Amino acid sequence: MAEYAVRVHWATVKVLEYIGEQCVTLAREKGTYNDITGNLRNSIGYVLVKNGSIISKNFEAKVESKVVSSANGKGILEGEALATELASRVGKGYALIVVAGMHYAHYVETLNKDVLDSAERWADEQVPRLMQRLKTQIYNTSFS
Template identity: 35%
Template sequence: MGLIKTFDLFGIHKRLEKVNKQFREKVIQSLDEIGAECVDTALENADYDDPMGNRRSSIGYVVLDNGEEVNSGGFKQIEGSLGIKYGSQKGKDLAEELAGNHSEGFVLIVVAGMENAAAEEAKGKDVLTSSEELAKKEILKVLNKVQQEMKEEP
């Protein structure tokens, strides 16, 4: 008695490609949403002086997929601030520099690009602390949600 192949390898391959694409899209979308929430949280909880608006303008995020930037947000000049686009550019530059250190997997980078941001954090001020806490909490929820959604896909 011999064996007879009753499955289609090409069909299996196509299905795996579709599932992989859906998974990647869901993870990227979720990281983008978390990044935007982190920026909003950082701006809402800012408890430091920033008369030029550069520090707040330097807050933003990038989402990477195997080293390639797929989404970003924030880095917006704060309305009514005295600063021009200096803070925004500093934030983008720092995010780009950090992105260069990540060539594999999914990565969310949230930054405050002004040099004095770290000094403010060291003084106990909230520049990105609340955003970091939010990201840690939300990333686990998102991964569980994506995993559950993928199980439910037909």
């Protein structure tokens, strides 16, 4: 049983990491806003939480700044800080938290700009399908 539980855990982690990576990629590529400093796109990332502890994350500078300023590099720190704070609120189970960590991200979306919307729509569509597929694979592996 312990071996089975470990397999289920790692399969779940891999699926949730895949979803997180896809959401980050989509949000960064589909963003319809002018990101002058690169901070908003660089603040996009995710944490994967199990029972309140972060077990995986992705916050990397992927966007070069178009201007030189003291704010450059702030995006990653803001994104990771927000995700870590949200992760601290998670209780039992798994949670995938995808964020755009700059304080003005929500404001940008109210201007009909896409910050996380395309990633959220993709996740709403794909997550149920991917999780059902995972359940089916786990069931077939354990009882065949």
